[in-house]
Amino acid sequence: MISEELLRKHGALVHRYEPQDFIYEENQEVEYYFQIISGKVKLNNFEGEGKEFIQHILEEGQCFGEALLFLNRKYPSNAIALCDCEILELPKAKFFSLLEEHPQYSLEINRNLAQRLYYKMLMSQNIFSKDPHVRLTVLMDYFKQIHSTSLSDPYCIPLTRQQMANLTGLRVETVIRTVKLMEKKGELQIKDHKIYY
Incomplete structure (x- = not known):
């Protein structure tokens, strides 16, 4: 995705999470672009009875939370560390500033979103x-x-x-x-x- 050096240059900070730590929670305000340096993160929801439904599992080099930055909506799921993680977090305004200065990364973001949309379509076709x-x-x-x-x-x-x-x-x-x-x-x-x- 976006180079670590460029993210840091634009103000991204590294945050460390332990297994089961929430990176963000459902219905929380969207504030950051997240990119995994190391570790794995799951995006999930819990039903009323506490049953977990995992939306996606992401690994080193992948990003998450980026689609919602364009929508100005709250998170529809949780992001939870599956193991020890290091994650670069870039504030929303700085994320858009980075994209304006380096528009080539918009294409990467679109590819990433298209890949996730493809996965969702595959899973929704077969979930029934x-x-x-x-x-x-x-x-x-x-x-x-x-x-x-x-x-x-x-x-x-x-x-x-x-x-x-x-x-x-x-x-x-x-x-x-x-x-x-x-x-x-x-x-x-x-x-x-x-x-x-």
């Missing part, structure tokens, strides 16, 4: 499928396309079974059972509890 195999295949295909350099080589899915359940709206027991069936069919491999797809 009652077949857990379909939901999990779409999820794993997406992660492999985004992060793998070779679509023919096995790719280690960077998600726990619980995270896969929360991303697809399935129960964790269903994910475990379906992953085992997929392994039996030769669609994926499990090594040291990790899924290679």
Whole structure:
């Protein structure tokens, strides 16, 4: 995304978060552009009964919160650190100043937003499928396309079974059972509890 050096030059500060720390909470005012230096962040919501639904999981080099800077709306989800994280945070006004001075980054922001919109469309098409195999295949295909350099080589899915359940709206027991069936069919491999797809 945007170079760390340029973000710092425009006033971005590094904030450190521990696992389960909230970076921002649902309905909080939008104030910053966030870019992950290290660690992983999940965007999620909790239903009334406390059930978690994960919207997205982001890693080093990825940004988040940028779309809402253009809308002037409150955050519709939470951003929570999954592990120790270092995140560059650039105030809204300085973010727009950076884009005015360096318009080439607007294209990068648009690509990033288009990628996330594509993911949402894929997931929304399949969330109504009652077949857990379909939901999990779409999820794993997406992660492999985004992060793998070779679509023919096995790719280690960077998600726990619980995270896969929360991303697809399935129960964790269903994910475990379906992953085992997929392994039996030769669609994926499990090594040291990790899924290679």
